[in-house]
Amino acid sequence: xxxxxxxxxxxxxxxxxxxxxxxxxLLADGVVGxxxxxxxxxxxxxxxxxxxxxxxxxxxxxxxHLREPGxxxxxxxxxxxxxxxLGGYTxxxxxxxxxxAIDNVAVVEQVRHLSRAALCQxxxxxxxxxxxxxxxxxxxxxxxxxxxxxFTDDGSGxxxxxxxxxxxxxxxxxxxxxxxHCEDARLAAxxxxxxxxxxxxxxxxxxxxxxxxxxxxxxLALAHLTGARLHLLHLSTAHSVDLVRNAKSLGVNVTCEVxxxxxxxxxxxxxxxxxxxxxxxxxxxxxxxxxxxxxxADGTVxxxxxxxxxxxPHAKQAPFDQAPPGMLGLETALGVALSVLDMPxxxxxxxxxxxxxxxxxxxxxxxxxxxxxxxxxxxxxxxxTWSVDPNALASPARNTPFAGRKLTGRVRHTIFRGELVVRxxxxxx
Amino acid sequence: xxxxxxxxKELGADGIVELLRLTDTFTEVATRAIPKVPALVGRxxxxxxxxDSTRTRLSFETAARRLSADVLTFTAKTSSLNKxxxxxxxxxxxxxxxxxxxxxxHASAGAPVQIARWLEGDGDGEVVVNAGDGAxxxxxxxxxDCYTIRQHRKEIGxxxxxxxxxxxxxxxxxxxxxxxxxxxxxxxxxxxxxLGADVTLVGPPTLLPVSTxxxxxxxxxxxxxxxxxxxxxxxxxxxxxxxxxxxVPTLAEYTAxxxxxxxxxxxxxxxxxxxxxxxxxxxxxxxxxxxxxxxSVITDQVTNGVATRMAVLFKLLSAGRDVGx
Numbered sequence: 001x002x003x004x005x006x007x008x009x010x011x012x013x014x015x016x017x018x019x020x021x022x023x024x025x026l027l028a029d030g031v032v033g034x035x036x037x038x039x040x041x042x043x044x045x046x047x048x049x050x051x052x053x054x055x056x057x058x059x060x061x062x063x064x065h066l067r068e069p070g071x072x073x074x075x076x077x078x079x080x081x082x083x084x085x086l087g088g089y090t091x092x093x094x095x096x097x098x099x100x101a102i103d104n105v106a107v108v109e110q111v112r113h114l115s116r117a118a119l120c121q122x123x124x125x126x127x128x129x130x131x132x133x134x135x136x137x138x139x140x141x142x143x144x145x146x147x148x149x150x151f152t153d154d155g156s157g158x159x160x161x162x163x164x165x166x167x168x169x170x171x172x173x174x175x176x177x178x179x180x181h182c183e184d185a186r187l188a189a190x191x192x193x194x195x196x197x198x199x200x201x202x203x204x205x206x207x208x209x210x211x212x213x214x215x216x217x218x219x220l221a222l223a224h225l226t227g228a229r230l231h232l233l234h235l236s237t238a239h240s241v242d243l244v245r246n247a248k249s250l251g252v253n254v255t256c257e258v259x260x261x262x263x264x265x266x267x268x269x270x271x272x273x274x275x276x277x278x279x280x281x282x283x284x285x286x287x288x289x290x291x292x293x294x295x296x297a298d299g300t301v302x303x304x305x306x307x308x309x310x311x312x313p314h315a316k317q318a319p320f321d322q323a324p325p326g327m328l329g330l331e332t333a334l335g336v337a338l339s340v341l342d343m344p345x346x347x348x349x350x351x352x353x354x355x356x357x358x359x360x361x362x363x364x365x366x367x368x369x370x371x372x373x374x375x376x377x378x379x380x381x382x383x384x385t386w387s388v389d390p391n392a393l394a395s396p397a398r399n400t401p402f403a404g405r406k407l408t409g410r411v412r413h414t415i416f417r418g419e420l421v422v423r424x425x426x427x428x429x
Numbered sequence: 430x431x432x433x434x435x436x437x438k439e440l441g442a443d444g445i446v447e448l449l450r451l452t453d454t455f456t457e458v459a460t461r462a463i464p465k466v467p468a469l470v471g472r473x474x475x476x477x478x479x480x481d482s483t484r485t486r487l488s489f490e491t492a493a494r495r496l497s498a499d500v501l502t503f504t505a506k507t508s509s510l511n512k513x514x515x516x517x518x519x520x521x522x523x524x525x526x527x528x529x530x531x532x533x534x535h536a537s538a539g540a541p542v543q544i545a546r547w548l549e550g551d552g553d554g555e556v557v558v559n560a561g562d563g564a565x566x567x568x569x570x571x572x573x574d575c576y577t578i579r580q581h582r583k584e585i586g587x588x589x590x591x592x593x594x595x596x597x598x599x600x601x602x603x604x605x606x607x608x609x610x611x612x613x614x615x616x617x618x619x620x621x622x623x624l625g626a627d628v629t630l631v632g633p634p635t636l637l638p639v640s641t642x643x644x645x646x647x648x649x650x651x652x653x654x655x656x657x658x659x660x661x662x663x664x665x666x667x668x669x670x671x672x673x674x675x676x677v678p679t680l681a682e683y684t685a686x687x688x689x690x691x692x693x694x695x696x697x698x699x700x701x702x703x704x705x706x707x708x709x710x711x712x713x714x715x716x717x718x719x720x721x722x723x724x725s726v727i728t729d730q731v732t733n734g735v736a737t738r739m740a741v742l743f744k745l746l747s748a749g750r751d752v753g754x
Contacts, residue, residue, distance in 0.1 A: 195639055196639065196640055197640040197642045197643065199639065199640075200609075200638040200639050200640040200641065200642075201615075201640075201643065201644075202538055202539065202565055203538040203562075203563050203564030203565035203566070203610075203612060203615055204538045204539070204563070204564075204565070205564075206639060272542075273538070273539025273540075273542045273543055274543075274546075314515055314517075317515060317516075317517045317547075318515060318516060318517075319516060319535065319537030319538075319539065319540045319543065320537060320538065320539050320543075321537045321538065321563070322537060
């Protein structure tokens with residue numbers, strides 16, 4: 001498959017932030033060439049019949065751990081980007097908690113170099129503090145000059161409120177966004193799942209909801225004070241999204257995301273003691289799941305992001321309290337969301353594509369499907385049902401919490417810069 | 430009863446009563462001149478103790494030997510875990526040597542459940558007995574505690590040993606202390622409530638469970654009030670590090686409010702039982718005098734532990750064999 005191939009997507013329902021309409025889409029030279037009903041088939045064009053499918057701007061993941069540099073047994077940028085393409089993504093933001101951490105321009109350049117062969121765009125997020133240690137500011141200005149738009153110490157939150165205030169103040173004129181993993185380390189100390197009925201019953205030490213909410217409240221106040229752009233990662237509790245709803249009504253410059261697993265699964269899953277269900281922030285009770293769905297529907301939550309976190313099989317074959325937190329997510333995200341959300345499909349795609357593209361500052365993704373626009377698209381069959389097989393996933397890791405689950409909605413084709421990188425659910429390289 | 434004993438919950442009231450009755454048989458065996466039966470000749474019990482334990486390990490070992498089983502004992506300190514071998518690899522290695530049962534003690538909640546799952550996939554039909562996992566469960570401790578209560582209530586003779594061991598119906602049991610971090614508490618709550626007892630957890634708010642939804646118990650922070658009318662006072666071990674975690678200001682304050690002091694012990698009903706899983710901290714969760722009162726059955730708990738574990742191992746491993754003479 002070469003980049004210059006001409007592809008005609010025939011009979012699909014084109015959907016973007018301007019709405020949806022039935023149209024054929026012709027892709028050539030890496031852009032959308034033409035759009036219309038019953039387009040003529042140019043000579044040599046590959047025709048894909050996509051009747052009944054949605055033709056959407058490619059998905060954009062604000063939150064993926066690609067583990068490179070550092071842990072190729074869990075994932076590499078190549079395997080992670082393959083998983084992303086299979087999930088319909090044409091761009092992912094790679095989190096900086098690699099080894100070494102992405103906290104300087106040299107590592108940013110290294111990751112960009114490793115991303116050249118990727119099946120989607122890999123946008124680098126950099127750390128807020130040196131080594132993600134929460135003590136000294138990383139060179140935010142130099143990194144911003146190098147094109148980094150999102151900064152986070154994800155994996156942990158910046159604990160020092162004074163340092164977070166300085167970071168936001170310093171970031172504001174740079175036009176960058178600071179993203180926070182909201183977790184007060186002292187309140188969460190020693191916990192391995194949500195603190196509540198199930199942690200009590202199972203005897204697994206809990207992390208209380210307040211450990212997240214306390215930092216959400218703190219950072220919303222700091223964003224209000226500084227006027228800086230703040231993005232809150234993987235919110236998981238009802239009170240967290242209430243705080244964001246209130247902050248947005250006050251004009252605070254904040255966006256936030258939720259993960260597919262927090263929209264589907266509850267803390268009761270830990271009763272199996274299977275570390276596949278261990279994640280941070282932890283799975284929460286059903287009332288929180290309901291509140292996250294409602295916050296997505298009312299626009300409080302801007303984006304669905306995967307927090308794709310591969311771990312090699314042996315790391316998860318450990319006692320629950322010794323296994324690392326994290327779940328695979330890229331290949332299952334859209335299917336999970338379409339299976340559980342009672343929302344119009346364009347609103348779901350907004351949270352997967354154009355809204356996160358804007359948060360990440362990615363002008364080539366999540367835009368309109370129109371002539372001249374970059375051919376970064378995915379084709380989704382919203383009615384296809386499938387069941388998740390951990391061994392069929394693209395990552396070397398197997399830690400999906402959705403093993404054996406039946407999902408409705410599957411990505412059929414993904415086109416990245418005009419190249420058909422996924423065809424009929426198969427990665428093409 | 431499932432193939433394993435991972436949690437007391439899976440037994441239900443009938444399963445518990447069945448094991449208590451089987452324990453009677455092995456209590457009788459202990460009174461014989463030669464307290465040993467050939468019931469498990471040729472069976473091998475592997476004890477995997479990944480956490481320090483003296484009494485539970487010795488109790489299981491004694492039980493297995495009195496049933497004539499062979500016993501392998503593996504403790505984490507002498508294992509290859511220090512060389513980085515994973516729990517799963519350790520278990521599958523011992524499985525490959527050919528054993529019939531694993532008795533597992535682990536500091537992590539759920540480890541025996543995971544081991545049973547790994548063995549279902551890659552093992553050789555071994556049974557798993559949970560000998561205590563984190564703050565999750567300690568089913569044989571709950572069985573021996575129920576057995577001890579039953580033994581003494583029968584001696585008192587105020588209740589009958591009916592078909593469902595009705596002597597637990599309405600029995601007022603206090604479990605005092607660090608319920609939040611206690612596997613002994615969880616398994617006893619499950620067993621005692623299944624048998625119809627009326628259980629109250631008593632302790633400082635910082636050591637009571639965050640939630641007791643679905644447990645069927647009451648909670649209280651007032652020991653003196655709770656002691657009125659109590660039939661059983663079960664004192665959980667107070668971990669000395671709880672003070673450092675700011676769960677209680679000082680151990681002295683803990684003892685003053687939640688310890689079974691001599692003065693409190695003297696107010697107990699003469700027929701009430703004082704119990705503890707041990708090892709006890711004399712002067713912390715109970716005074717030395719209280720530990721040695723006639724109503725203290727702490728030593729009986731240890732004695733009954735052997736017969737209880739014989740019953741469990743026999744039930745899981747005998748597959749139609751007789752107890753034997």
